[in-house]
Amino acid sequence: MTTKREIGIVGYGVYIPRFRIKVDEIARIWGQPGELVSKSLGVFEKSVPDMDEDTATIAVEAARNAVKMASINPEEIRAVYVGSESHPYAVKPTATIVAEAIGATPDTTAADLEFACKAGTAGVQMCYGLVKSKEMKFGLAIGADCSQGRPGDALEYTASAGACALLIGDKNLVASIDHTESVTTDTPDFWRREGATYPSHGGRFTGEPAYFKHVLTAARNIMESTGTKPSDFAYCVFHEPNAKFPLATAKKLGFTKEQLAPSLVVRYIGNTYSASSMIGLAAVLDIAKPSDRILMASYGSGAGSDAFIYTVKEGIEERRKSTPHVQDYLDHKFYLDYSMYAKHRGKIKM
Amino acid sequence: MSVPRVWRRRKVLYRLEGAKCPKCGKIYFPARERCLECNTTPLEEYLFSGYGKIVTFTWVYTPPKGFKSRIPYCLAIIELEEGPRLTAQVVAVEQNDVSIGMPVEFAFRKIASEGKEGVITYGFKFRPKGYPNHAK
Numbered sequence: 001m002t003t004k005r006e007i008g009i010v011g012y013g014v015y016i017p018r019f020r021i022k023v024d025e026i027a028r029i030w031g032q033p034g035e036l037v038s039k040s041l042g043v044f045e046k047s048v049p050d051m052d053e054d055t056a057t058i059a060v061e062a063a064r065n066a067v068k069m070a071s072i073n074p075e076e077i078r079a080v081y082v083g084s085e086s087h088p089y090a091v092k093p094t095a096t097i098v099a100e101a102i103g104a105t106p107d108t109t110a111a112d113l114e115f116a117c118k119a120g121t122a123g124v125q126m127c128y129g130l131v132k133s134k135e136m137k138f139g140l141a142i143g144a145d146c147s148q149g150r151p152g153d154a155l156e157y158t159a160s161a162g163a164c165a166l167l168i169g170d171k172n173l174v175a176s177i178d179h180t181e182s183v184t185t186d187t188p189d190f191w192r193r194e195g196a197t198y199p200s201h202g203g204r205f206t207g208e209p210a211y212f213k214h215v216l217t218a219a220r221n222i223m224e225s226t227g228t229k230p231s232d233f234a235y236c237v238f239h240e241p242n243a244k245f246p247l248a249t250a251k252k253l254g255f256t257k258e259q260l261a262p263s264l265v266v267r268y269i270g271n272t273y274s275a276s277s278m279i280g281l282a283a284v285l286d287i288a289k290p291s292d293r294i295l296m297a298s299y300g301s302g303a304g305s306d307a308f309i310y311t312v313k314e315g316i317e318e319r320r321k322s323t324p325h326v327q328d329y330l331d332h333k334f335y336l337d338y339s340m341y342a343k344h345r346g347k348i349k350m
Numbered sequence: 351m352s353v354p355r356v357w358r359r360r361k362v363l364y365r366l367e368g369a370k371c372p373k374c375g376k377i378y379f380p381a382r383e384r385c386l387e388c389n390t391t392p393l394e395e396y397l398f399s400g401y402g403k404i405v406t407f408t409w410v411y412t413p414p415k416g417f418k419s420r421i422p423y424c425l426a427i428i429e430l431e432e433g434p435r436l437t438a439q440v441v442a443v444e445q446n447d448v449s450i451g452m453p454v455e456f457a458f459r460k461i462a463s464e465g466k467e468g469v470i471t472y473g474f475k476f477r478p479k480g481y482p483n484h485a486k
């Protein structure tokens with residue numbers, strides 16, 4: 001009897017900074033009805049990094065958690081990819097900092113990826129391909145962002161900070177990646193020009209032709225090519241720029257609120273951009289049972305969606321005891337008012 | 351710190367790497383070339399667990415140049431569980447959270463960044479052990 005060789009997640013790790021600001025508090029500054037804004041977005045508060053935290057530091061923290069769960073020799077990690085739209089340097093990779101900090105250097109490849117909020121899942125696909133083709137035993141894909149919204153802009157209510165690392169391999173899996181495929185078109189719904197501090201977006205253009213078209217198509221395509229339907233999955237995870245978009249997506253595809261709810265961390269931490277759907281997946285892996293199937297579709301403006309089907313493996317309950325869960329990071333928080341928030345995010349020039 | 355100096359120290363800063371004497375087992379942080387106990391050279395690389403406790407601490411209100419936006423911050427002498435002591439910042443704490451003997455763990459943070467155009471130095475700081483579940 002032969003057993004099929006499976007590729008998947010051998011360890012996952014997250015990191016969310018401890019500071020929060022309430023949507024209500026941001027609305028107060030701009031003379032907006034806070035409760036209404038909060039309700040329409042489905043977001044109550046968002047995470048804010050400490051003054052000595054950035055995309056590199058939170059990527060390292062998430063990566064250390066993933067490596068700890070996998071309990072492997074980090075010298076065997078032969079690829080480190082960091083997806084972000086807020087890399088600390090314009091020129092000089094974040095991935096080299098992460099690779100050095102976890103002890104993967106020097107016999108490894110490393111690169112920074114950019115594709116708005118789906119750069120992290122693009123890294124997962126690259127690691128999946130490299131491990132599947134037996135080029136390497138382990139590859140590490142990270143989605144991390146300390147995103148910024150222009151003061152007063154709609155994005156300011158949700159642009160937040162968080163990181164998730166997925167260590168991909170072919171043994172001792174926490175969850176297998178059963179299938180992955182993508183949808184991509186050139187759609188300018190959100191952008192930031194070189195040298196600009198804050199991103200710009202196409203307003204209403206961001207919904208139907210951008211997020212929904214790509215995420216729905218990717219999710220439908222992957223179910224069609226694998227002959228699956230919503231009821232075959234225990235959970236679904238979609239990119240969470242707010243709670244409204246993934247809720248509408250789940251409904252349109254025929255998933256229940258219950259299948260989506262465990263991944264909806266956007267309510268408590270905001271939109272962590274490249275980490276968003278990956279932290280959603282981690283929150284599901286934190287509670288899932290062996291043989292549960294998970295459908296995931298990320299979204300990156302510009303625009304594209306990467307879809308994945310995962311199956312949770314035996315032994316996950318023991319493995320996930322070694323590292324903090326998403327809920328642990330959600331629970332440990334410290335609120336900032338708008339003036340302290342402005343100081344944290346460098347909006348006060350000294 | 352100069353760029354070459356930070357670069358040479360990156361394993362120390364990023365991972366708490368020190369040295370261990372292969373003959374008598376004495377552990378050093380930071381690493382050194384020769385054992386002070388038995389004169390053995392070279393010493394082996396040694397990775398610290400990242401766990402330790404606070405020996406003493408102070409809250410800094412008058413910082414060196416470039417750290418003004420971060421005050422007040424907690425500076426502590428930490429005794430690593432393997433023995434050596436070092437000075438480092440304690441993060442993820444408010445003023446009433448810190449005490450002598452408090453168990454701490456490695457945290458990866460920005461140490462310094464030179465203006466808008468210079469290099470960013472990353473490295474170890476410490477936070478309460480078991481973070482973010484330390485208060486539960």
Ligand SMILES: [Zn+2]
Binds near residue numbers: 372373385386390
């Ligand atoms: Zn010796």
